[in-house]
């Protein structure tokens with residue numbers, strides 16, 4: 001169990017450079033399976049989920065060489081297996097992208113059902129709906145999903161729920177499908193656009209990624225020997241922005257895409273923070289106690305659910321009473337109990353939480369209930385006035 005000891009009470013000041021997006025890299029890595037040769041990826045975040053993705057791909061037959069800390073060469077000429085190791089795939093959420101990718105590559109795959117942060121029910125019914133619409137047959141049993149298709153034929157698919165994972169997975173399975181596939185009510189996150197841009201750089205024919213209607217014209221094959229750089233991480237950028245505001249600090253955030261954070265910037269200005277952007281750089285600072293506000297998380301371009309816990313830390317010390325309505329996940333307020341151990345006054349009920357702002361937080365032993373809750377607790381540790 002990893003443990004961080006944080007001595008807080010100082011404003012966060014300085015410069016930081018954003019790395020590649022986790023939720024793009026763990027989709028683009030399996031997407032390289034659509035290429036029967038080699039791909040070079042740059043700006044790859046050097047994190048556990050990426051290393052897990054690489055380990056799974058290597059067990060399928062990929063050869064992966066790290067060129068430097070954030071670049072790798074992946075050779076998919078000898079993919080020999082169609083069964084992904086259950087012990088690895090159950091460790092994180094994005095293992096389900098192997099289904100869409102391997103359906104396209106060899107029309108058959110068996111994967112352990114995905115794991116991922118405990119945010120409540122995380123069904124994959126929309127993924128399966130898409131695969132079946134293209135002609136595949138899916139069987140779920142004993143914690144595994146086996147998907148097979150004689151052939152894949154383009155279809156018009158309407159997503160009952162706006163789903164990042166299902167949008168990407170159905171996109172992956174449609175690339176070589178005969179004819180045209182449309183994905184309606186698609187998710188629009190920056191990492192979906194990044195996956196589509198990567199596949200189009202290989203010769204796929206995808207239009208409309210980033211809108212709620214994506215159209216894919218099936219192609220016969222993709223190029224190889226392609227080089228691609230992963231998009232900067234929207235959520236990492238937003239986390240640093242909120243750390244600057246919570247700590248009344250002053251951060252220059254480089255190698256980011258400010259436009260991906262418009263909804264957060266608007267809320268930071270609303271609570272009295274300052275944000276200026278210059279090209280791929282953001283300057284974020286604050287000298288005052290944050291003001292109260294109301295947040296509702298929504299699919300992109302709405303306020304991202306993955307920045308909700310970090311915003312919760314800012315609101316826990318804001319002047320006045322704030323509310324967060326979480327519309328995506330049924331269990332994303334577990335972090336509030338941890339903040340209350342630090343002196344916050346938060347009442348979480350179902351998909352809403354009320355934050356009665358306190359003057360300051362105090363140090364305490366707390367537990368990271370999920371990835372973004374962990375980031376939020378680091379910010380809380382940074383601003384805690386007293387050490388326990």
Ligand code: EPZ
Nearest residue numbers: 023093094121122123124125126127161163164165328371
């Ligand atoms: C992705 O999860 C991200 N994970 C999550 O980030 C993020 O919170 C989420 O998108 C929303 O932006 C990765 O990209 C690996 P969804 P995903 O499918 O794809 C329901 C992080 O911290 N749904 O967009 O699993 C679902 O229950 C993680 O980086 C169905 O009902 O999320 C949820 O209510 C945490 N049926 C909503 O849709 C389905 O088949 C959105 O889920 C699929 C989803």
